[in-house]
Amino acid sequence: MPKVLISDKMDPNAAAIFRARGVEVDEITGKTKDELIAIIGQYDGLAIRSATKVTKEVLDAATNLRVIGRAGIGVDNVDIPYASGKGVVVMNTPFGNSITTAEHAIALMFALARQLPEADASTQAGKWEKNRFMGVELYAKTLGLIGAGNIGSIVADRALGLKMKVIAYDPFLTPERAIEMGVEKVTLDDLLARADFITLHTPLTDQTRNILGRDNLAKTKKGVRIINCARGGLIDEAALKELLDSGHIAGAALDVFQTEPAHESPLFGTPGFISTPHLGASTTEAQVNVALQVAEQMADYLVTGGITNALNVPxxxxxxxxxxxxxxxxxxxxxxxxxxxxxxxxxxxxxxxxxxxxxxxxxxxxxxxxxxxxxxxxxxxxxxxxxxxxxxxxxxxxxxxxxxxxxxxxxxxxxxxxxxxxxxxxxxxxxxxxxxxxxxxxxxxxxxLVGHMLYVVNEDAPGFIGRLGSLLGEAGVNIATFHLGRRQAGGEAILLLSVDDAVTPEMIARVRALAGVKTAMALKF
Missing domain, CATH: 3.30.1330.90 (D-3-phosphoglycerate dehydrogenase; domain 3)
Incomplete structure (x- = not known):
């Protein structure tokens, strides 16, 4: 009989589902890393939330482990590449808390619009500062969505119900889908210039990190209010602090931070700033949903071999x-x-x-x-x-x-x-x-297509390869492989170089500055 360890607190119905499907289950929570390493070897499955860290050391000790199930979306606490190398399937429940997260974003938008936390603190302190708290209506305001996937589309639906105008930036959003959602598809610059409120609903990737960095924050409409219930690291928190202090940004509400737990932040205490401790998925309904889903998925895999919502196998x-x-x-x-x-x-x-x-x-x-x-x-x-x-x-x-x-x-x-x-x-x-x-x-x-690569489109001309090689050599970038293609002599050429380490933005800028370069990008596989 397969055996599963539930190492983080979950709804008790999850254990009941495992047992009903013929899976033995132990609920042992709050263990330290060393304590988990000492017991993990006896289990076929590990059900977790965010507290348990599934590191290389844990995986090395998990000699019988076949599947890890994350009750929730984020899997930052699991070393997925190493788990894959060990033959361990990693699953999550990406849609179990979508409504809850969307509702939290809407709640923070209301809180910013009407200064609810400040008004509450003032009133409970015995003051009656009715004239101090002058809010704004959401009606007829423009909401800018950065990310229009599952959660973003739910936020859009709620915002349209509030009679807001919704514009959205998402590379995968087609015009047809935008019409279906009732939103206007726009560029990021257009969104920044027009939105009265901005909410983020995108994961943290190399492409989205600091998507609201200093330059983009400066492009926003004066008086904008920004909400992030997605991932820490999407916003440059220091730049956000500066623009809040200057009055360019009227308010910001963060449920997620670049470093968590966020015991301290330059944003704490800033007028117009609201924070919550990563509560996006913290409702009874969401926690029940993800716990039941992860138990069903893991039991199906362990008993029948069925795979659902796996991050590392099809x-x-x-x-x-x-x-x-x-x-x-x-x-x-x-x-x-x-x-x-x-x-x-x-x-x-x-x-x-x-x-x-x-x-x-x-x-x-x-x-x-x-x-x-x-x-x-x-x-x-x-x-x-x-x-x-x-x-x-x-x-x-x-x-x-x-x-x-x-x-x-x-x-x-x-x-x-x-x-x-x-x-x-x-x-x-x-x-x-x-x-x-x-x-x-x-x-x-x-x-x-392996590891870190440099992609360059250039004019096919004598001496270019030498100049590029010299530039990389002077910067200490070691070329592992070199691939060249062109349509015709003297026309457009493509270079693909495998390098030993990640290509920095600074190096990309230097390559782009070379004579004849049309495009240069860092790739990762």
């Missing part, structure tokens, strides 16, 4: 997995590549297969492409929920099989449609196992 039968695994690895890398390179709003994605790839089940390949594509903007995407999220955002997904014989025995091509036109990448498998890029935006270039 839903596959035992027969399909060996054949499809290398193709899914190739597909995810191609999706990630085009997602990192195509910045415009995406309206459609086509996944084409030919040769041996066309004879396989296309759904896992498509799911892998979408997971790679959308993971650039979301830390909760996996091969199971990626198709759902793509549909939710109105992304048109097409699968095309070709019977024709091409230059390769097997080929997967991913084409996305953007406002700037189609962008296409293609790859194959060497030895039926090793993923290899063979075409990038119409240019033939062969490369392994």
């Amino acid at each position: 839903s596959l039968s035992a027969e399909e997995a060996p054949k499809l695994k290398p193709y899914m690895g190739l597909a995810e890398k191609l999706g990630s590549l085009v997602g990192q390179l195509a910045h415009d709003a995406l309206t459609s994605v086509a996944i084409e297969t030919e040769g041996a790839a066309a004879e396989l089940n296309q759904k896992p390949i498509t799911s892998a492409v979408l997971a790679g594509l959308m993971r650039v903007h979301s830390d909760t995407v996996n091969m199971v929920n990626a198709p759902f999220l793509a549909k939710e955002r109105g992304l048109d997904v097409r699968e095309v099989r070709h019977d024709r014989e091409g230059d390769y025995h097997t080929l997967v091509r991913v084409t996305v449609k953007t406002q700037a036109g189609d962008r296409s990448v293609a790859g194959t498998l060497f030895g039926d196992q090793a993923p290899r890029l063979v075409e990038l935006f119409g240019i033939k270039v062969e490369a392994d």
Whole structure:
């Protein structure tokens, strides 16, 4: 009989579900890291919330562990790559607390508009400062959503009910989906200039970190009020403090902070600032929902092998997995590549297969492409929920099989449609196992998509490669592999370089300053 440890406090019905499904369960909470290491070896499953930290040391001791289930969305407390290497499935419950988080954002918006915390403190202190607290109405104000996915769409629905005008910035939001939601799709700069209130509903990724940094905060409309119930690190807290003090920003409410627990912050005590201790998912209903969901998902996996909402493996039968695994690895890398390179709003994605790839089940390949594509903007995407999220955002997904014989025995091509036109990448498998890029935006270039990479588009001219190599060498950047492609001599060339360490923004700026460079970007796989 499989055995599960519930190491964080959860609704008692979760344990009941495990037992009803034939899974033995222990509820042992509050253990230190060393105490958890001492007992984890006897369990097949580990059910957690945010308190338990599943580190390499814990995973090394978890010799029988098959699945980790997070009751909630965020999995920052789990070393997912290491768990994957250990063969441990990591699941979460990404939609169990969406309504609760959306409602908290709306509550903070009301609190900012009417200065409720300050008015409450003043009144309970025996004062009656009726004239001091002059608020603003939400009616007819413009709400700017940064992120229009599951939670953002719920906030939009509530805000429209309050007769607000809602505008939204989201790279994956299509015009059709925006119309369906009743919102106006805008650029980030347009949103910053127009919004009376701004709420953030995006995960923390390399692309979204400090999305409201100093420069973008300075672009906001004077008197704006900002709410963040998503992730700490989306806002530059020091810059926010300065603009609150100057009066440019009228108010800000944060439920999340760059460092948590936030025992201290430069924002604490600032007039117009409201804070809560990461309460976005803290309702009875949400905690019950995520606890029941994680118990059902884990029990299904342990008893029947069914996989739902897994962050590191797709839903596959035992027969399909060996054949499809290398193709899914190739597909995810191609999706990630085009997602990192195509910045415009995406309206459609086509996944084409030919040769041996066309004879396989296309759904896992498509799911892998979408997971790679959308993971650039979301830390909760996996091969199971990626198709759902793509549909939710109105992304048109097409699968095309070709019977024709091409230059390769097997080929997967991913084409996305953007406002700037189609962008296409293609790859194959060497030895039926090793993923290899063979075409990038119409240019033939062969490369392994691994680790940290530098992508450069430049004018094909003598001496450029030497100048680039010298620049990287002087900066101490070691080149692992070098791949070059071009359409024609003297035309446009593409460079893909694998490097040993992450390419810094400063280095990207220096590469872009080289003569002949049209584009330079850091990539990560």
